[in-house]
Amino acid sequence: SLTSGTQERVARANWPSRGETETGMSRLALSDTDKQARDWFVDTCESLGCEVTIDEMGNTFAVRPGLKDGPPTFAGSHLDTQPTGGRYDGILGVTAAVEMLRVLNDNWIETTYPVGVVNWTNEEGARFPISMVASGVWAGEIPLATAHNLQEVGGGTATMKSELQRIGYLGSKPATHKDIPMAAHFELHIEQGPILEAEHRKVGVVKGVQAYRWFTVTVSGRDCHTGTTSFAHRADAMLAASRMIVFSHRAASARGALASTGILTLKPGSTNTVPGLVKFSLDIRAPKDETVQEVEDACKQAFMNIANGINVAGLLEGGTESDRHCTVEWKTDSVSPAINFHHDCIQCVKDASEDLFAEKTENLTKIMVSGAGHDSVYTSKRVPTSMIFVPCRDGVSHNPAEYSTPEDCAIGAQVLMGAVLHYDRL
Amino acid sequence: SLTSGTQERVARANWPSRGETETGMSRLALSDTDKQARDWFVDTCESLGCEVTIDEMGNTFAVRPGLKDGPPTFAGSHLDTQPTGGRYDGILGVTAAVEMLRVLNDNWIETTYPVGVVNWTNEEGARFPISMVASGVWAGEIPLATAHNLQEVGGGTATMKSELQRIGYLGSKPATHKDIPMAAHFELHIEQGPILEAEHRKVGVVKGVQAYRWFTVTVSGRDCHTGTTSFAHRADAMLAASRMIVFSHRAASARGALASTGILTLKPGSTNTVPGLVKFSLDIRAPKDETVQEVEDACKQAFMNIANGINVAGLLEGGTESDRHCTVEWKTDSVSPAINFHHDCIQCVKDASEDLFAEKTENLTKIMVSGAGHDSVYTSKRVPTSMIFVPCRDGVSHNPAEYSTPEDCAIGAQVLMGAVLHYDRL
Ligand SMILES: NC(=O)NCCC(=O)O
Ligand SMILES: NC(=O)NCCC(=O)O
Numbered sequence: 112s113l114t115s116g117t118q119e120r121v122a123r124a125n126w127p128s129r130g131e132t133e134t135g136m137s138r139l140a141l142s143d144t145d146k147q148a149r150d151w152f153v154d155t156c157e158s159l160g161c162e163v164t165i166d167e168m169g170n171t172f173a174v175r176p177g178l179k180d181g182p183p184t185f186a187g188s189h190l191d192t193q194p195t196g197g198r199y200d201g202i203l204g205v206t207a208a209v210e211m212l213r214v215l216n217d218n219w220i221e222t223t224y225p226v227g228v229v230n231w232t233n234e235e236g237a238r239f240p241i242s243m244v245a246s247g248v249w250a251g252e253i254p255l256a257t258a259h260n261l262q263e264v265g266g267g268t269a270t271m272k273s274e275l276q277r278i279g280y281l282g283s284k285p286a287t288h289k290d291i292p293m294a295a296h297f298e299l300h301i302e303q304g305p306i307l308e309a310e311h312r313k314v315g316v317v318k319g320v321q322a323y324r325w326f327t328v329t330v331s332g333r334d335c336h337t338g339t340t341s342f343a344h345r346a347d348a349m350l351a352a353s354r355m356i357v358f359s360h361r362a363a364s365a366r367g368a369l370a371s372t373g374i375l376t377l378k379p380g381s382t383n384t385v386p387g388l389v390k391f392s393l394d395i396r397a398p399k400d401e402t403v404q405e406v407e408d409a410c411k412q413a414f415m416n417i418a419n420g421i422n423v424a425g426l427l428e429g430g431t432e433s434d435r436h437c438t439v440e441w442k443t444d445s446v447s448p449a450i451n452f453h454h455d456c457i458q459c460v461k462d463a464s465e466d467l468f469a470e471k472t473e474n475l476t477k478i479m480v481s482g483a484g485h486d487s488v489y490t491s492k493r494v495p496t497s498m499i500f501v502p503c504r505d506g507v508s509h510n511p512a513e514y515s516t517p518e519d520c521a522i523g524a525q526v527l528m529g530a531v532l533h534y535d536r537l
Numbered sequence: 538s539l540t541s542g543t544q545e546r547v548a549r550a551n552w553p554s555r556g557e558t559e560t561g562m563s564r565l566a567l568s569d570t571d572k573q574a575r576d577w578f579v580d581t582c583e584s585l586g587c588e589v590t591i592d593e594m595g596n597t598f599a600v601r602p603g604l605k606d607g608p609p610t611f612a613g614s615h616l617d618t619q620p621t622g623g624r625y626d627g628i629l630g631v632t633a634a635v636e637m638l639r640v641l642n643d644n645w646i647e648t649t650y651p652v653g654v655v656n657w658t659n660e661e662g663a664r665f666p667i668s669m670v671a672s673g674v675w676a677g678e679i680p681l682a683t684a685h686n687l688q689e690v691g692g693g694t695a696t697m698k699s700e701l702q703r704i705g706y707l708g709s710k711p712a713t714h715k716d717i718p719m720a721a722h723f724e725l726h727i728e729q730g731p732i733l734e735a736e737h738r739k740v741g742v743v744k745g746v747q748a749y750r751w752f753t754v755t756v757s758g759r760d761c762h763t764g765t766t767s768f769a770h771r772a773d774a775m776l777a778a779s780r781m782i783v784f785s786h787r788a789a790s791a792r793g794a795l796a797s798t799g800i801l802t803l804k805p806g807s808t809n810t811v812p813g814l815v816k817f818s819l820d821i822r823a824p825k826d827e828t829v830q831e832v833e834d835a836c837k838q839a840f841m842n843i844a845n846g847i848n849v850a851g852l853l854e855g856g857t858e859s860d861r862h863c864t865v866e867w868k869t870d871s872v873s874p875a876i877n878f879h880h881d882c883i884q885c886v887k888d889a890s891e892d893l894f895a896e897k898t899e900n901l902t903k904i905m906v907s908g909a910g911h912d913s914v915y916t917s918k919r920v921p922t923s924m925i926f927v928p929c930r931d932g933v934s935h936n937p938a939e940y941s942t943p944e945d946c947a948i949g950a951q952v953l954m955g956a957v958l959h960y961d962r963l
């Protein structure tokens with residue numbers, strides 16, 4: 112069986128390792144450490160006999176020739192992480208794909224058509240705030256200029272283009288599916304949720320991804336003195352933002368959706384000055400596009416009302432609102448519609464699971480929808496796509512405590528390779 | 538009359554002037570620009586015949602000799618500002634006191650005892666987050682080490698002591714009323730509220746200052762993925778903080794108090810990671826100490842409940858709280874009890890107003906309580922103290938739009954000098 116060697120190598124490959132696998136990873140897209148990981152990826156793939164292409168978005172494609180020419184079947188994911196992320200989110204999908212190359216070589220396996228491995232740029236959207244932006248450009252869904260001009264969060268002036276240039280990953284190949292064709296795209300990923308673990312299942316056969324949208328909400332009030340300004344005279348942007356965040360949670364909750372604020376900045380930032388300006392991010396998700404739209408509409412309306420001191424479902428007290436003279440501005444940063452993956456690819460993942468689990472397949476696998484976005488969302492717009500999930504402890508992700516056992520990682524790698532080989536034979 | 542020359546000089550003296558008086562000022566305590574203003578203050582006072590003393594807190598005392606020796610009667614305030622502050626808050630009190638020296642000199646006025654002018658350090662508490670900290674040390678109410686070790690807000694490593702040293706204002710004189718005695722302390726200040734303007738009055742005779750306390754609240758939850766983590770599995774520190782801020786406003790409002798959050802920071806700061814850590818400032822004020830205590834108690838209880846998912850007055854929905862697994866930590870940063878100023882000093886301010894307004898005094902003055910803290914709060918613990926307020930446009934302060942007319946500033950300066958001379962004669 113390939114499983115035991117693979118298991119060991121995949122566990123080791125969560126690179127760069129600093130001690131045990133249970134600690135986290137901070138490798139923001141296009142940072143110096145991202146460059147290190149990219150260099151490792153390029154060197155390793157070349158040493159395994161692949162030809163490597165880097166496009167204008169820094170997406171890096173490694174191709175292993177097949178018996179015949181034609182678009183390669185790709186396996187891939189991303190090497191960037193959250194500011195305080197884990198060692199599995201994305202990384203597992205790339206390292207397992209590299210492992211696939213090794214196993215094919217070690218076993219002298221020749222595929223009908225080429226197979227490829229891809230590392231997509233800035234999947235997280237943590238540093239440059241559009242997730243999956245580089246696969247989005249490849250798919251023709253996001254303009255190159257939008258992506259290149261995207262500025263890093265936190266007030267820095269670096270753009271994706273300036274950082275691609277700085278670390279030497281601004282490739283010359285046009286970032287488009289037309290110039291870099293694929294037959295199909297498979298992505299192994301940790302589930303990032305608690306379901307597989309809770310149900311003691313080993314593999315998630317991912318049939319689609321839920322919808323989500325990102326917004327930046329700007330609340331403008333007026334700086335004033337906290338000690339001398341009566342509530343009636345205030346335009347308290349922080350109080351307004353607080354009510355908005357509470358409301359967004361309520362609106363999502365009522366519709367089985369999710370709403371989250373991960374970034375918030377205020378000005379001027381002094382204990383005794385009521386803030387006149389607050390900006391915050393809003394991430395809304397739901398299985399259906401219509402539900403996301405409903406939550407968005409409800410928030411838009413309610414945020415306006417909050418800014419104008421109109422009572423919203425018991426959130427305001429009537430009469431003493433300090434935030435009623437605010438204004439609110441609403442910017443859509445990105446839209447990722449609900450996605451259904453391709454029947455053929457889903458079937459290949461099922462087949463590969465069956466190869467491994469035989470009669471236990473039904474108990475050990477689960478057909479499921481992803482809560483998180485993945486580069487597979489964008490590849491699926493252009494080529495048949497599916498994903499494989501493996502369990503992660505407590506469903507924890509975007510956290511240094513993120514963890515999947517070496518056994519589960521190896522099972523995922525095995526199914527990933529199996530799915531690619533099944534597709535190659537189609 | 539002294540008023541017209543004074544009017545012109547006080548208007549000019551809102552230094553350093555960059556064009557019209559209607560724009561703002563950003564001169565954080567112990568910054569390079571604060572050093573410039575301090576240098577101007579020292580040079581000017583020396584050129585007006587004063588002896589200047591700098592203490593270990595950078596408080597700067599200029600003394601003009603009297604006919605007899607004895608503790609000087611002081612006029613003073615502060616030259617530091619909010620990050621986006623005005624040109625009057627504090628500055629008017631110092632420049633009017635300097636103007637007093639000039640008028641005394643120009644008119645060959647000899648006082649019985651010495652008179653002094655003082656510039657107190659970091660009154661705002663904007664950069665080093667205890668307001669009036671340096672007069673607090675002088676009064677023996679705040680330990681020198683606490684003040685010296687105070688760190689700047691915003692995550693920098695500078696302390697008051699390191700910055701005093703850096704700009705050359707770490708004096709050798711012990712910062713204590715024992716070594717730097719005063720007979721009395723008078724402070725001219727803009728009202729920073731709307732009352733005098735609304736009632737068409739020219740002078741506020743300040744009989745006291747309301748109570749306030751500053752807190753830092755730390756909410757700890759757990760970083761997690763915004764797309765894959767159900768509300769039930771979250772410990773959303775930002776949602777919890779939002780509910781707390783809304784609650785604090787409600788608790789204050791119900792008791793005729795004020796509550797404000799001027800600083801909030803979160804971690805890790807990514808659109809698709811639910812923040813596991815939020816810190817925010819809370820400023821609670823009320824005319825009575827007991828009321829501040831009541832709001833503090835209510836908030837402490839409610840914040841605990843919010844963190845534990847226990848419903849608080851309709852703020853939580855029951856069952857779907859994403860913040861119920863958080864913990865909350867509560868730190869008291871400073872306590873400024875309600876203060877009543879000294880009868881003799883209040884009488885001197887009244888007398889000086891009467892000298893100026895004669896039979897119009899009753900219509901043009903108002904006995905009032907200050908909503909903001911001032912260095913006079915701490916001087917009043919050791920020596921007879923009172924303050925003079927002048928109107929400011931729309932009651933706006935801690936904002937670049939802060940404005941008082943040259944006429945009103947000059948009236949204030951006139952009453953300040955009058956009050957000092959009345960006290961000198963007592
Ligand atoms: N898998 C993952 O964490 N993707 C980031 C995009 C998202 O926020 O869903
Ligand atoms: N006058 C003034 O703005 N003082 C700062 C201290 C306070 O916050 O009240």
